Structures are given as structure tokens and as C-alpha cells.
Amino acid sequence: MDLLVTGVGEVAADGFDFRAELGRRGYKYLPSASQYVLAAAKRALADAGEDALTAAGPERRGAAVGTNSAATSLHHAMDRTVVGAGGAGALSPVTAPYFSINLFGSRLATEHDLKGFNLTVTSPRVAGLEALQTGARAVAAGRASRLLAGATEEALPEGEPGADTSEAGAVALLLEPAAAVAERGGRAYGRVGVVTFFLPPALAAPAGGAGAAAEALRDALAALGHRPGTPLTVTAVLDGSPVGEAVGEAVAAAFPGAERVPAGAGCLAPLARVAAALRHPADHAHAVVTAAAEGNTAVCLVTPGGSGGAEASSR
DSSP states (O other): OOOEEEEEEEETTTTTOHHHHHOOSSOTTOHHHHHHHHHHHHHHHHHHTHHHHHOOHHHHEEEEEEOOOOTTHHHHHHHHHHHTTGGGGGGGGGGGGGTTTTTTHHHHHHTTOSSSEEEEEOTTTHHHHHHHHHHHHHTTTOSSSSEEEEEEEEEOOTSSTGGOOOOOEEEEEEEEEEEHHHHHHHOOOOOEEEEEEOOOHHHHHTTTTTHHHHHHHHHHHHTTTTTTTSSSSEEEESSSHHHEEEHHHHHHHHTTOOEEEESSSSSSSHHHHHHHHHHHSSSSEEEEEEEEETTTEEEEEESSSSSOOOOOOOO
């Protein structure tokens, strides 16, 4: 199915007030990461227009949310409660269910009557882009015709690995079929296609690691429909791990003008860069590349406008 992004919503943790974003009742006890993604989705739907989601029945609406650290702070608090004097009986019945990472996106499905599917992905660094990929794959399989895809993160507790580069906030995108957008006279930001692959750290570390990364990068862009020599702006969201350095070298060699952005501890920054490319398009495609120290790597091709370009890949 040819999907177009018609709604983009973002929220940052700084200055966030769930009462102003979501309402004064019913949200107070939700974990922050759940509040963030609800607010980002609300903004994306408002951006797309009133009928963008509701034109499809509940069984034709789906959601996919990526996160790495939505539950970490809550888990730490639960651990302190359980090992303390209160024991497990002192856990709050309101927040206790959120020990499961899948619960952070479940309120999104309840709030917007998304009965087609509700997916949570947690792959390091790439989970936000993987939510786009996995959600589009489910749509292509006929499980829905509208997709809310996004990423949400909560700041890591002090002392947790990566706490100094914590991410907090959310990004949400609404995707719908090109035919539906045309029928309702909607506006489209463009298309997004995602390919993921694994670059083993042991392969990335030696001198030939950049070569292996370059080959995988070429294959990913080709699968997304990009032709060598065609104008392409590239943003690489990477850390300093062997995998990050190998991918960074490959990107710099293939695209000398590419922007390299220091990666945070979660999966939010890559999807935020996709949202920025959609909102502020050039006259050609834009690729967002990211990789985790564990080897998970993703490439997202953003094609502006409502025609041409690549469809979301299920590779």
C-alpha cells in the first residue's frame, strides 16, 4: 500500500504539562512516557485533519511505538519499593501494570480506538524507525489502513548507563493511503521508507568495518528506491561505538556533506530527524541513518511531497 505521512506531532519533556496537552482528568497517574506519546499523537492527528483517522473504521487503524527507556525509571522506583520496608504489597495498583513495556502504547490504542494492531518495539536506537517499518509491514499485510507510528522516551535515572545523554519526549506520525488522502483532499508531507539490518560489532571493529557498513548502506538505499547519483541529503545519528564509527565512516565517504548528530541514549532522535525532514523538506530526498553499539542499524528515506519516491519497506 502506498502510504503518505499526513500528520506530524512532537513533544519535548521540558515544560510539558499533561493537563494542558491532554486534559485535567484521566492522565495524572500515567507514566510520563505514555503521556508524551499520547500528546504527540494528538498533535499529529490535529495536524492531519479531523477525518484523517476516523475515515477508517476502528478495525482498520493500527499503532506501532518504539522505545528504549520508557519504563526504566519506573522499574527503578518499583525495585526500591519491593526491596524496601513496604515490599511488593506497597506497589501502586495504578502504575504497577506498567512493568510491562507494552503498556506504554496501549493507552494510545484505547484513546483512539485502534483495533487493527498495537505494536511495541524496543530494539536499541532503531526502535522508532523500526516502528515505522513494522507498522507499514502490518498495513501492507492488510491488518489496517491507517497507522500511528512513533517513539517515546523517559529520562534515565541518575547512575544508569547513558543517563548523561538521556532523551525524553515523543514523536508521532500519521500515515494513510495516498488514495484516501486524494479522496478527502488532504495534504501530505511525503513518504517514508525504512530498511533495517544488523552490523555485528565484531565485524565493525576491524579496519574493514567501514567497508561492510558501506555495502549494507548501499543495499539499504537501493532497496528504498534511491539511485546512485540522485541528490540526497543525509543525517547520521550515531554514537562513538565501533558500529557507530564504522557506519559514520561509510556515510562520510559516500556523502561528504552528510550531517553527523551525536546519538542520545534512546531511539527518539532518529525519528525526530525524520519528522524535521518531513516538515522542512528540500527539493530532493533525505536519508536518516542510525546505529546502535549492539549492531542494530536502520536507514529511513524521506521523500517529500505527495508523489514519487519509495514506499515503506518491510525488509
